[in-house]
Amino acid sequence: MGEQTNQVQLKNFNRRTVLNYIRKNKTATKAGLATATGLTFMAIKKILEELEGLHLIRCDEMEAGGMGRRAVTYAVNETYRYTVGIHINKFVTSIALMDLRGEILEVERCSMQQEFPNQNAFVELLVSGIEKVIKKSGIEKEKLLGIGVGVPGPVDTENGIILTPPNIPMLSYLPLKEILEQKCGYSVYVQKDTNVIAFGEYWYGDGSGxxxxxxxxxxxxxxxxxxxxxxxxxxxxxxxxxxxxxxxxxxxxxxxxxxxxxxxxxxxxxxxxxxxxxxxxxxxxxxxxxxxxxxxxxxxxxxxxxxxxxxxxxxxxxxxxxxxxxxxxxxxxxxxxxxxxxxxxxxxxxxxxxxxxxxxxxxxxxxxxxxxxxxxxxxxxxLGENAGVIGAGEIVADNFFNEKVNELFCKNA
Ligand SMILES: [Zn+2]
Structure with a gap:
C-alpha cells in the first residue's frame, strides 16, 4: 500500500516537473524536456500524452529547417483556465482577467483618489470590478481558478488580512480573503504588493527570459x-x-x-x-x-x-x-x-x-x-503598471500548477 502511494507521488511529481518546465519556458520539445528533467524519452512521451489528454497542454507542429521537416513543441493550453489579479495601490486599483500564459484579456482601473465612507464601500468596488472583467471576457464562470490580490503591506498572508498600511490607513485590519471568498465564491490569495510585482517580473517580465x-x-x-x-x-x-x-x-x-x-x-x-x-x-x-x-x-x-x-x-x-x-x-x-x-x-x-x-x-x-x-x-x-495584476494572477496559477493539479492527476491515475 505504502509503496503504491509512493509510486503515485513520484508519478505526480514527474508530471508536475514536466508541466512546470513547459510553463516556465513557454514552449518545449521532447528532447529539451528529456535533457532538463533526466527522464527517459519514453517517460516524457507518456506524460505529454497524459497532459494533452487532460487539456493542460497543447502540441504545436512547425516547419523546421526546411526539407519539409516538422518540429513538435508543447505549450501550456492558455485557455484551459483563467485567473483574476488585483493590484491595490495608493492611487489606483487595477483588476485584470488573464489566461494561463499571463495575457491580460480584460482590465478595469478604479481611482483611489476618492473618499470611501467605509471598508465595505471599497470591497463593493472590488466585487463589481471582478464581476465586470469576468462578464466582459465572456469566459464561463467555472473556468476561473481564483483571485490573487496584491495589497499594501504589512500583510497577514496566511489569513489574507491587510494589517496597518501607512499609505492607505482606511484598509487597516481588512480580512480581504475571507470577505472576497464569501462574496465571490472563488479561492482568494492575498500577498504584499511588491511581492506580487516581483512574481510577475519573474514569470513574464525581464526576468523570465x-x-x-x-x-x-x-x-x-x-x-x-x-x-x-x-x-x-x-x-x-x-x-x-x-x-x-x-x-x-x-x-x-x-x-x-x-x-x-x-x-x-x-x-x-x-x-x-x-x-x-x-x-x-x-x-x-x-x-x-x-x-x-x-x-x-x-x-x-x-x-x-x-x-x-x-x-x-x-x-x-x-x-x-x-x-x-x-x-x-x-x-x-x-x-x-x-x-x-x-x-x-x-x-x-x-x-x-x-x-x-x-x-x-x-x-x-x-x-x-x-x-x-x-x-x-x-x-x-x-511590465510597468501591469506587473502587479499579472503577478497577482500568477500566484493563483502557480497554486494550480503545483497543488490543485494533483487532483486532476488522481482522477487520471
Ligand atoms: Zn522605517
Missing part, C-alpha cells in the same frame, strides 16, 4: 515610489520570510541619526529617499529660497512638481533627486552583497519619471558592492 532557463533563479524587485519596498524570488519561489517581513527594503537603516520614519525608526531608506522624503526635503530647502518658482507652492507640493522642475534643469530639484538615487544605490549594493541575485528589477515613480535615477542607482550599486565579481543584471521594469 534571462539566465539558463532550465534553472530556477533569484530575482529582486525594488520599488522606488512614494514609499520604498521590494519583493524577493529565491530559487524561483516567493520569499516572504519567517514573519512575512522579508523584503522590507524601505526600512533598512541608511543613517542611524537620520530623519524619523513612519515605522518609528530613524534614517530608514524610505525616510531618506522615497517620494515622500523627496517632497519633505524640497519643502525644507524652499524655505531658504524664496526666489525659487516652487516657493509659493511649498505647502502643497506634489511629486509631479519635482519631475517637471528637474526636466527644466532646475538645480535644486535635480540635486534632491540625485541624492535620493545615491541612497537607493547604496542600499542596492548592500542587497547585492547579501543575496547576489541574478536579476534586479527597478520600478516605481522615481525610476519611471526621472531618467537619470536609474543610471545613478546602477553606477553606485556596482561601484560599492564587493569588487571583482561580475556585474549583476539590473533593469527597469518592462
Amino acid at each position: 534571462r539566465n539558463n532557463r532550465n534553472d530556477c533563479y533569484d530575482l529582486a524587485y525594488v520599488d522606488v515610489d512614494m514609499g520604498i519596498g521590494s519583493g524577493l524570488i529565491i530559487d524561483g519561489k516567493l520569499n516572504i520570510g519567517a514573519n512575512s517581513i522579508a523584503g522590507e527594503f524601505g526600512h533598512i537603516t541608511i543613517d542611524i541619526n537620520g530623519p524619523l520614519c513612519n515605522c518609528g525608526n530613524r534614517g530608514c531608506l524610505e525616510a531618506m529617499s522615497s517620494g515622500i522624503a523627496v517632497l519633505r526635503e524640497l519643502k525644507a530647502q524652499l524655505e531658504k529660497e524664496p526666489e525659487h518658482p516652487l516657493y509659493e507652492k511649498r505647502e502643497n507640493l506634489v511629486i509631479e512638481d519635482v519631475f517637471k522642475m528637474a526636466e527644466k534643469k532646475d538645480l535644486l530639484t535635480i540635486s534632491i533627486l540625485n541624492q535620493s538615487a545615491l541612497y537607493v544605490g547604496v542600499a542596492i549594493s548592500n542587497l547585492i552583497n547579501i543575496l547576489d541575485p541574478q536579476i534586479i528589477i527597478l520600478g516605481g515613480i522615481l525610476i519611471q519619471k526621472y531618467p537619470r535615477y536609474f543610471d545613478i542607482v546602477t553606477n553606485v550599486a556596482n561601484s560599492r558592492k564587493v569588487k571583482g565579481a561580475k556585474e549583476n543584471y539590473i533593469a527597469v521594469s518592462k
